[in-house]
Amino acid sequence: MNHFATFDLTPVFALDVGGLSSRYRDLQTTVHPDRFVNATDADKRVAMERAVQINEAIATLKDPVRRAMHMLSLQGIDGLDANDTSMPVDFLMEQVEWREAIADARLKEDSERLEAINEELVGMSSSLGDTFAAAYAGEHYKVATTLARKMRFVQKLLEEVDAMLGEVDAL
Amino acid sequence: MAFLQISEPGESPEPHTRRLAVGIDLGTTNSLVASIRNAVPECLPDGDGRTMLPSAVQYAEGGAIVVGHDALLQRGSDALNTITSVKRFMGRAIADLRGDAEARYNFTTPTGDGKGPLQIVTRQGTLSPIEVSAEILRTLKTRAEESLGGELYGAVITVPAYFDDAQRQATKDAAKLAGLNVLRLLNEPTAAAVAYGLDQHAQGTFLIYDLGGGTFDVSILRLSRGVFEVLSTAGDTHLGGDDFDELLAKHAFDTWALTRALSPTGQANLLAASRAAKEALTSAEVATIKVNWGCGFDSSIDVSRDTFATLTQPLVDRTMASVKRALRDAKLKANDIDGVVLVGGATRTPHVRAALEAHFGKPPLATMNPDEVVALGAAIQADQLAGNKSGDGESHLLLDVIPLSLGLETMGGLVEKIIPRNSTIPVAKAQEFTTFKDGQTAMALHVVQGERELVSDCRSLARFELRGIPPMVAGAARIRVTFQVDADGLLSVSASETTSNVRAEVSVKPSYGLGDGEIANMLQSAFASANTDMQARALAEARVDALALSTALSNALVVDRALLSDTEFAALNSQIAHLKTLVEGSDHRAIVRASEALNVASTDFAGRRMDRAVREALTGRDIAKIV
Numbered sequence: 001m002n003h004f005a006t007f008d009l010t011p012v013f014a015l016d017v018g019g020l021s022s023r024y025r026d027l028q029t030t031v032h033p034d035r036f037v038n039a040t041d042a043d044k045r046v047a048m049e050r051a052v053q054i055n056e057a058i059a060t061l062k063d064p065v066r067r068a069m070h071m072l073s074l075q076g077i078d079g080l081d082a083n084d085t086s087m088p089v090d091f092l093m094e095q096v097e098w099r100e101a102i103a104d105a106r107l108k109e110d111s112e113r114l115e116a117i118n119e120e121l122v123g124m125s126s127s128l129g130d131t132f133a134a135a136y137a138g139e140h141y142k143v144a145t146t147l148a149r150k151m152r153f154v155q156k157l158l159e160e161v162d163a164m165l166g167e168v169d170a171l
Numbered sequence: 172m173a174f175l176q177i178s179e180p181g182e183s184p185e186p187h188t189r190r191l192a193v194g195i196d197l198g199t200t201n202s203l204v205a206s207i208r209n210a211v212p213e214c215l216p217d218g219d220g221r222t223m224l225p226s227a228v229q230y231a232e233g234g235a236i237v238v239g240h241d242a243l244l245q246r247g248s249d250a251l252n253t254i255t256s257v258k259r260f261m262g263r264a265i266a267d268l269r270g271d272a273e274a275r276y277n278f279t280t281p282t283g284d285g286k287g288p289l290q291i292v293t294r295q296g297t298l299s300p301i302e303v304s305a306e307i308l309r310t311l312k313t314r315a316e317e318s319l320g321g322e323l324y325g326a327v328i329t330v331p332a333y334f335d336d337a338q339r340q341a342t343k344d345a346a347k348l349a350g351l352n353v354l355r356l357l358n359e360p361t362a363a364a365v366a367y368g369l370d371q372h373a374q375g376t377f378l379i380y381d382l383g384g385g386t387f388d389v390s391i392l393r394l395s396r397g398v399f400e401v402l403s404t405a406g407d408t409h410l411g412g413d414d415f416d417e418l419l420a421k422h423a424f425d426t427w428a429l430t431r432a433l434s435p436t437g438q439a440n441l442l443a444a445s446r447a448a449k450e451a452l453t454s455a456e457v458a459t460i461k462v463n464w465g466c467g468f469d470s471s472i473d474v475s476r477d478t479f480a481t482l483t484q485p486l487v488d489r490t491m492a493s494v495k496r497a498l499r500d501a502k503l504k505a506n507d508i509d510g511v512v513l514v515g516g517a518t519r520t521p522h523v524r525a526a527l528e529a530h531f532g533k534p535p536l537a538t539m540n541p542d543e544v545v546a547l548g549a550a551i552q553a554d555q556l557a558g559n560k561s562g563d564g565e566s567h568l569l570l571d572v573i574p575l576s577l578g579l580e581t582m583g584g585l586v587e588k589i590i591p592r593n594s595t596i597p598v599a600k601a602q603e604f605t606t607f608k609d610g611q612t613a614m615a616l617h618v619v620q621g622e623r624e625l626v627s628d629c630r631s632l633a634r635f636e637l638r639g640i641p642p643m644v645a646g647a648a649r650i651r652v653t654f655q656v657d658a659d660g661l662l663s664v665s666a667s668e669t670t671s672n673v674r675a676e677v678s679v680k681p682s683y684g685l686g687d688g689e690i691a692n693m694l695q696s697a698f699a700s701a702n703t704d705m706q707a708r709a710l711a712e713a714r715v716d717a718l719a720l721s722t723a724l725s726n727a728l729v730v731d732r733a734l735l736s737d738t739e740f741a742a743l744n745s746q747i748a749h750l751k752t753l754v755e756g757s758d759h760r761a762i763v764r765a766s767e768a769l770n771v772a773s774t775d776f777a778g779r780r781m782d783r784a785v786r787e788a789l790t791g792r793d794i795a796k797i798v
Contacts, residue, residue: 006790008789010783023394023402024788025395025398025570026567026788026789027785027788028398028568028570029397029398029707029788030566030781030784030785030787030788031781031784031785032570032658033569033597033657034355034555034556034569034658035568035657037354037355037556037557037558037721038557039720040197040720040723040724040770040773040777041767041770042770042771042773042776043723043777043780043781044772044773045770045774045777046660046778046781047781048597048657048779049599049778050781050785051658052597052598052599052655054599055594055595056594056598056599058595059594059595119434149678151747162499166492166495166496166499169188169492169495169496170630
């Protein structure tokens with residue numbers, strides 16, 4: 001399933017999010033189960049299937065990491081292949097440092113520091129995305145795969161920070 | 172612009188016949204029913220002109236069931252048999268009850284061991300919260316039918332956005348028990364957004380702050396060209412105006428330094444007096460809580476607005492934590508929000524409004540009655556789902572989300588999330604698991620809902636077993652578990668072993684809702700009808716459904732003849748003819764079977780029609796862009 005094709009788009013990393021959202025709304029306006037409340041069971045079933053598939057497509061394309069992994073899968077590459085997890089050592093070291101910084105800020109309930117880390121990670125993720133886009137467009141898929149994996153690491157860190165910010169808010 | 176160009180046979184009602192559809196806000200403290208009349212949504216009043224029905228049910232002596240204002244009057248004198256705030260008990264176990272204020276009835280469980288859905292013991296027997304809620308819904312249904320002058324076609328029932336699957340399922344069961352055709356369960360803040368958005372022609376990003384009697388929701392929506400897209404939702408199903416009352420009551424109780432614990436009646440009177448004081452404080456600077464304990468003994472205390480604000484600030488802070496969570500999940504900042512819409516009577520509280528104004532830098536919007544806006548939005552949605560043309564001739568679309576992540580228990584009591592919170596519904600996800608022992612032939616699946624990592628911190632929705640897995644070495648079996656959440660936000664789960672195709676299916680019902688059999692039994696005992704009546708009814712329903720199906724399909728075959736080969740066209744036509752012959756007869760099972768067969772046979776055709784509509788939606792855009 002090519003999720004770009006669902007929206008009649010060519011697979012590029014730098015998506016026009018506004019345009020995508022508006023196509024998404026047009027498609028859901030056509031297929032959503034609410035349009036078929038009084039229709040036949042066959043119509044209802046089909047509406048449900050299509051609405052699910054379109055929601056899956058938008059969720060995949062809106063998330064940079066899932067979008068990158070999906071683009072790789074269109075080239076027959078499994079970016080999440082558990083048998084191939086080699087990552088550059090310096091990158092892994094960097095990850096350890098991030099984790100320490102996050103744990104430290106959490107311990108001190110320092111939400112400002114957490115917000116700052118959040119900002120930095122978002123910046124990092126976006127520059128990794130730019131590099132991925134260029135590598136993919138240049139058909140350097142091996143490089144692109146490593147970049148997508150790095151993006152995934154950064155996303156995991158972002159999720160941790162996000163969960164901690166939620167905890168600190170609730171205190 | 173036209174939102175929908177595809178023809179949907181069977182969707183629009185006959186000319187000049189409007190289907191009577193209502194929206195029902197089944198609230199913790201008050202419930203309302205609304206409908207579209209003269210192209211405008213309005214709340215339907217009772218005989219005395221009151222739109223709000225207190226969500227109170229008294230199981231009186233002699234077998235009478237009293238609902239609403241009259242029941243509320245009995246709360247003081249007949250506390251154990253007068254059920255209020257039953258919404259807090261929907262889909263809940265005794266272990267879920269919080270504090271003395273909730274544990275104010277005689278509770279039991281079906282098995283008597285304290286496990287499973289809670290029940291309430293009254294003088295009229297042991298009742299589930301579903302049955303109590305059904306009484307409220309039945310009263311509103313009767314009101315609507317008398318007011319609109321006919322039988323209802325269907326209803327949209329609102330639920331807190333933060334309701335989990337068990338609570339949603341219980342609400343839907345209550346509606347069925349009340350004899351309502353549920354067109355959709357709709358999230359309360361989304362309903363409010365529809366009413367507000369259409370009334371004010373609003374476009375942009377809005378935050379709905381919905382503080383009801385017993386529940387708190389916050390949803391962030393993007394409103395654009397008739398589409399209401401929920402970006403995130405957060406909340407607390409144990410936080411509402413009731414909690415403000417309870418803190419005031421506790422303050423009074425502690426100040427009076429009463430030596431004895433209160434009787435249920437004393438407790439009810441104190442709560443009522445505290446609520447009255449809270450309401451007075453929205454306009455007055457000082458209010459008095461006064462309780463007459465009987466026997467010429469009474470107590471009173473003055474409470475200032477500042478004292479009230481200080482006492483309840485922790486509650487307001489909890490709502491603001493949810494607001495921040497919703498913003499973060501939507502990846503938005505406070506200044507991205509174009510407006511904050513207030514919903515629920517408790518948002519009249521001045522320091523709630525002040526907290527929102529401080530956070531967003533602008534006063535919240537209170538142009539619509541916060542008590543009625545949810546019911547009005549539900550009425551608008553009900554009218555559209557019933558197939559009536561909406562007032563302004565334009566249709567709108569709601570894209571909602573699930574509030575809490577859904578997952579499965581894995582090794583070590585950990586949760587593997589399958590569908591993350593804030594996923595747009597409908598949604599389906601499949602995940603593969605494998606066996607961990609050689610020759611393992613069964614696998615237990617435990618479905619949970621929540622954000623925490625440990626199973627014990629999440630809500631258990633259902634447990635089921637997949638049996639008959641062919642014995643294989645550990646790790647060889649492929650167990651594919653599929654979660655599907657429909658447009659009502661209700662979950663169904665199925666599992667199969669893909670190398671052998673062993674299947675197990677559960678709609679996640681048994682833990683907290685009612686089984687279909689239970690509903691049928693309750694309905695049957697309510698009608699005390701003879702078996703023949705039931706059969707006649709089944710036959711009539713089967714005929715109506717079959718005729719609707721064959722008419723819809725015949726129309727589609729005329730319009731979209733080009734999508735079928737001659738053989739396919741002939742095959743469908745002959746099946747329609749066969750169904751029509753059966754409708755003449757009186758075998759309702761044969762009619763149901765043939766209808767099902769026709770639905771299956773026409774699914775491919777339905778898919779082609781849908782795909783064509785999708786292509787038109789996409790190309791329509793491109794043309795619009797070029798122009």
